Amino acid sequence: MHWIDDFRTELAYVFAEAGTEIARFPYPLSEQGLFMLARFNPLNEGGSTNYISYLLPYWVREQTEVSPELCHDLAIGNIFAMLHYFILDDAIDKSAEASGENIRSSLVLGQLLHNLFYQRYYRHYPAESPIWQYYDKYIADWAAAVYHEGRAPANPFAARLLARKSSPVKLCAVGVLISANRQDQIERHEEAVDLALATLQLADDWADWVDDLVEQNSNAFLSLVKQQLSLDPEAQLDERTVKQAIYQSGCLDRLAEIAASNGSRLEEIPYVPQRLVDFHNSLAKGIRRDAQLAEETTRQIALGGFSYFLSNIPNK
Template sequence: MRWSERYEQDIERIFAEAVAETALFPAPFKEIGLSLLAKANPEGKREGSNYITFLLPFWLKERMTEFSEAICRDLAVGNIYAMLHYFLMDDVMDAGGRLDKEEIRNALVLGQLYQGLFQQRYGQHFPAESPLWQDYRGYVETWGAAVSLEGKLPADPHDPGRLAAKSAPVKLCAAGMLRLTGGRESLSELERAIDLVLATLQLADDWKDWREDLAEEEEGCNAFLTLARERISLPPDHPLDERKVKQAIYRANVLDRLADIAEDYGKRIESIPNVPASLASFQRSLTGEIRKDALLAEETTARLASGGALSYFLSNIARK
């Protein structure tokens, strides 16, 4: 991802700081935390990463040039800690019988340790009386409301606000940087742009994770699966299985539709003033990956059809 190359040194430094502080945790939290950080660090990996979590402060600096690199690093490292805190909370809530009591206990304690480090990082620039913490409470409430609705309402690929809601705390650094510059009046527009990027990221993740979500009976949490059901006109009372999803991919062009939605989100971002170029570029890169997969699915179908194997392929799908 060429757009991220300019931030390689920043990524290396902020993860090194996070590793150094995590290494001070007592056992077993040190080992668990270091493992989570290694998975979150994009260095040396070919697959995408949740770059927006730890690069958003640097992207915002493109428009708010008065910020020092030190402040951006503090907020970026704080965002990593917050990300791990919410990841651990989600893991416990979604665990079912997958985690034993000790694993749940460790996750909750480690989550609190990271919450403390997050508050320390942000607290260097926003004391306890800062109105930023009211913003944070609002973002946490948005996250909590989204968590409470998860599984009760099908994920809607056409609703970027809902798709982005579980990642609402990511926007805290934007609120903080605007408060420090006195530009809070533009926060709502910036939040809207960030929501559209977070929604695109959710669409990309849901496409990548659909088999796992389907196997774990979490169809309602996956916007791609909602779209697959929509594309093959499957009634709500009929179960969705892997065979039907493949029909949506290879016969109903569901990936094309997913890419169309992501591209529409990108067009909405373009209409918002003063959006940092790297934020928009990240959204385009996510959209491009979805479109590339859609084209690959089309090419696969066309190749099978030209070779006379399409009927055999589709009949195999129907029997599975």
């Protein structure tokens, strides 16, 4: 948990600042926004662990001499952007069953949050700054990812494609590098962050495979299961088949290998923040640990009782 422990002061500050601004929204949007913010605050019990969204500027800063105030503003801006895109994703995913009024209020709140994101970034980067060209590119990446989601199976081996839905996260790293006059390092940092985001997506897809199986959502781990079992990419999976792939076909071990490969590539990139590498490796180790537990469980089960075991073992 050193992701939190090393930055508790910064996290307390940026989430408090974000809360102060959201509290100024018209009621009841302010209440809705503060509720969402609390859910994402890693300092709260059960809060989100999407650390890279708001800690990345601090990680990049450790290689530069930019001011703490700049990193605070970029982190706060990223919190607003994170909430904005969460609202958009949720509205897109649930548009079929959600009421029009719920979607209306969420999208209005999302627009207010996006405006606060702009305000934080504009403090340091005027309209003519090159950062906004990167922003345009990242938004295009996000849009392409959302559009194609569900239209084609997620590819667990394509780190760049797995990461592009989270591309806007990279803007804060670009901001720090521009302010430090290190634009020559932007491309390397983009690649490094993409690899970390790809492994984060793999870890999320492994954690969410049961829900995604029910809702038929795009999921890189389920795509890997189909590949490992030589199934058609459009084949419908059930829980029993996925569990067999985990405990008999080594699919989770294969997922851990992909994450480890991303880590090896990440460590070869020069001038990458060590904390970004550590963050990635903690994700990869988590997947590897789950794979080892699956292997150990399989060894402990007598072959004759495997069918019963598959029917009763927890989903993860």
